Amino acid sequence: MSALNSLTIAAARDKLRSGEITAVELTEACLSAAEASGQLNAFVHHTPEIAREQAKAADARIAGGDAPAMCGIPLGIKDLFCTRGVPSQAGSAILNGFRPQYESTVTQNLFDAGAVMLGKLNMDEFAMGSSNETSTYGNVVNPWRSGNDDAALTPGGSSGGSAAAVAADLCLAATGTDTGGSIRQPAAFTGITGLKPTYGRCSRWGIVAFASSLDQAGPMAKDVRDCAIMLGAMCGHDPKDSTSADLPVPDFEAALTGDIRGKTIGIPKEYRMDGMPGEIEKLWADGTAMLKDAGAKIVDISLPHTKYALPAYYVIAPAEASSNLARYDGVRFGHRAKLSQGDGITEMYEKTRAEGFGDEVKRRVMVGTYVLSAGFYDAYYNRARKVRTLIKRDFEQVFADGVDAILTPATPSAAFPLGSMAEADPVQMYLNDVFTVTVNLAGLPGIAVPAGVNAQGLPLGLQLIGRPWDEAELLNTAYALERAAGFVAKPAKWW
C-alpha cells in the first residue's frame, strides 16, 4: 500500500468509512511528510495540535456514522485565509504577528465538513506574483525538477505553497485562491488539478483581499474527482459576502460520468500566441484530439478581445489592490515601524508601509493609485472596465452559440527556474497569466488539468473554461480529459 499521505481524497474517504484507516493515522502521515519538507518551504506555519484534535473529532464522527466526504481529510490552507488564532499573514511582513479572531467562511465550511488543517501554506505576498518569489517567507521550491538538472524551479504563484504541498503529498489537498490564475498556473506547474470556481461560488469573507472583483477561492487537489468533492464542501451562499451567490450547491462528484459525447468544445484562435513553445502547441493539439476521441465536437471559436485582457487585468487588479491594502497602516494590527522623535502620522504610514510591503506589492499599489487618480481614471480604470465588459461578452457569445467548454493551454510554458526572472521586466512575469486572466475578468469557472510532460519530464497543464455556475459540467469535461490524458507522473522525492 502506498503511503497514506499520497492518497486521493476519494480513496482516503472510502478507507476512512470502511474503517481501514483512521483520520488520526492519515493526519500523522501528512504531519510527518509536512515536517520533513522544509526544503520545499511550502508550509509557513504548522498546526499539528489543531490537526490532531480535528482528526480525533473526525474519527468520532466517522464512528458515529456521520461522515461527510471531507471528514478526516488533512488539508493545507493558503496563508491568505484567515484562520482563528493561527498566524494569517498573506505572505506579508506587514501582517507580522497577526492572528485573526475569526475563521474564514471557506475554512469554516471545510472544518464543519470534518476536514483537518495541517498548517498554513506559502504564497506570493498578498497573492501578487506568478512564481512564489514575493513571499516574506521566501520562495517555495517546486518538487519537480527539469530532467537531471538540480536547479530549483518555481511552483508558480500565487498559490505556490498549495501546489507544491499537494504535488509532494504533504497533504491530500489544499485551498487556493485565484485572482488572475493563481490556482491554475501553479497547478499546471506542479502536475496537479486546480479549479477556480465561478465568481461568487465561494465566499470571500475572511480571505485577505487582493482584487475583490476577481478573487475567488478554489480547491487544489490530486485529481478532478477530489476537486469536485472539495469544492462541494467549500462553497455555498454566505450572507456575510454580498457578492456570494444564493444558488443551490449541486453534487459535483455525481456529475463525473466521463461522458462528453455530443458536447461542443471551443478552441479559441486568439490563444494561439506568437512564439508559443512547441511543447505547448503540441499539448493543446493532443488535448483537443483526446476530447474529440471522447466524442466531443471540436469547433474553432473567436474571443476577439483577448489581447486586451492582460492590460485590463493589470489596471483593474492593482486599482482594487491599492484600495484594499490601504488598511495596512500600522494603526491597529500587524507591523508598525519604529518612529523617530518628531515623526507624525504621515511618517508612521510611510515607514510602516515601506518596511512592511515587498517590491511587487509596492509596484502594484503605485500602479493602482495612478490609474485611479484624477485625470487618469477614464483613460485607464474606466477603459479597463469597458474592456472587461467586452471580454465577458465574447464568452457569452460563444456560449450562446452552443459551446459547452473552451480548451486552452493553462500556461505559456512549463515551470521555470527560480530567480530566472529576477532581472526581467515585470511585464514578462505578468505574461504567465495570459491564458488565465480572461476567466477572472469574465467571472467564469476554469480548471487546470495535467495533460502531459515536456521533454525534460516537467508537467504541463491544459485549461478548460466553463459556463458560469456550471462547475459540474466543467468538472465532468475535465474528468474526461484527465482519463484520456492518463497523467500519472509524480516528482521524484529529493527533499
Added chain:
Amino acid sequence: MLDLTYEAPKPKVIQGAKHDWELVIGLEVHAQVASRAKLFSGASTQFGAEPNSNVAFVDAGMPGMLPVINEGCVALAVKTGLGLKAKINLVSAFDRKNYFYPDLPQGYQISQLYHPIVGEGEVLVDMAPGIARLVRIERIHLEQDAGKSIHDMDPNMSFVDLNRTGVALMEIVSRPDIRGPEEAAAYVGKLRQIMRYLGTCDGNMQNGNLRADVNVSVCRPGDYEKYQETQDFSHLGTRCEIKNMNSMRFIQQAIEVEARRQIAILEDGGTVVQETRLYDPDKGETRSMRSKEEAHDYRYFPCPDLLPLEIEQDFVDGIAAGLPELPDEKKARFVLDYGMTEYDAGVLTADVENAVYFEEVARGRDGKLAANWVINELFGRLKKDEKTIGESPVSPQQLGGIIELIGKGDISGKIAKDLFEIVYVEGGDPAEIVESRGMRQVTDTGAIEAAVDQIIADNPAQVEKAKVNPKLAGWFVGQVMKATGGKANPAAVNQIVAAKLGL
C-alpha cells in the same frame, strides 16, 4: 394638499468699503440615520458608549472582512428622500473614497459618488409668515461616518475611538439657493424638522448627528440672477467650503465672517482661492484647512465588495404610504382648521411632539384658545423649568380641562392661570380643584353689588375723586376683585362699579 402662499425673502446684502455684495450659499448636511445598527455592520450606534466598544471586525478594517448593507438604513434614506419630495433612484451604487487617516480603518469611506440613492428634491425654508425660500436639493447619498481621533490626551500619542466608524450618514446636498446666514441656519433647521417628523434622524447637533459643510461665495447684486437664468456658475464668485459645523449659531457666524473676508480680498483687488476652511468660534475667523492643490485625490471607484443597490418600486410605495403629515402641510392645516395665525401654526408645528400635544388639547375645544394656552402658558412654563414637551407635568387632557372651564365661564382668565399653576405643580383634575378650592367665578350680581356698595361706603373720598376722574373706577374694580378673592366675573364688576358711581 393645502398650501400657504409665500414670497421669497430678499437676499442679504453686505455693504463693503466700495460697494454692495450678495451671498450665495450651498450646504452639504450630514445627517446620521436613526438606525440602531451601522450601515454595513451589526455593531450598535449607541451614543456615549465606552470607546471602541461598538466595533465589528469590518468597522475596524480587519483583513478579509466585508460590508453588508443594512436594509433599515436604506429604508430611512428613501423615507427622507420622499419627505424632501425627491426622486428615489431604484438603482444606486456604492463607491470607495480613498484617503489615509487613523480614524478611517479601511483606508476608504464607502459612499455614493456616481449613483446616489436619492436625486433632486426641494425644501421650503420659512423665514417669516408669508416669506419662505425654496431650496433645491441636488441629491442625498448614503455613506459611512469616520471614527474619532483624540489628540489631546497624551503629549506623544493620538487615540482613536472607532465607535462612530461605519455609522450611516445621509449627505444632503443643496443647490446654491441660499442667500444669507439666517436662511442657511433656517434651512438646516427645516431639514432637521422634516427628518424628526419622519423619524429618520434625531437631529441632535450636540452629539454630532447633524453636521454641515457650508459653501460660501460672494457676488455683486444682479450676478445671481444671471446665474439663475443660465445656470452658469461663472457668474458667481469663487467659493470656500467651511467644514463640519455643528451649531446653527456658528453656521450663521461663520458665513458672515467668511463673506466679509472674501469681500475684503476682492475689494483689495485680490482673488478668492477655492479651499477648505475651518471656523474658529473663539477668534471669530475662518482658517485655511487645505488648499485646492493640497486637496486629497480621493480616487473614487465602485466598491467591488458591494453589488449595485436595487430596490423595488413597491418598497418605495410602501414607505410613501406610511409617510406622516409633514411640517408644511400640518402648518397650513392648523391655519385653516383652527383659524390661528401662520406664526402660531409655525410655533406649534416646529416639533412634531408639540403639534401632537396641541391637537389633543384642541380636539373638540376652542382651537384658538388652545393655541394661546399651549404657546403662552405651557411653553413659557416649560421653558422656565427647561423641560421638553415630553416632560410636561400637565397632560393635554388636563390643559383641555382648564380651557373648558374658561369656555363655560366657570373661571376667569386670571383664575385659570392660578389653576394652571396648581395643576402644573400638584397635578389633579382641574374641575375638581375649582370645586374643592372654591375657585368658581362669582356671576351672582347681588353678591357683587353688595361688595361694591361696601367699598363705596368705606371710601367716600375716593368716590368724589372718581366722579371727577372716571379712570379711578379701575381702583374700585380692583378692590372688589380683592374682596371676592378674584372670583367675581370681571365684566359684571366693571358694569356695576360704573353704574353705582354714576359714570
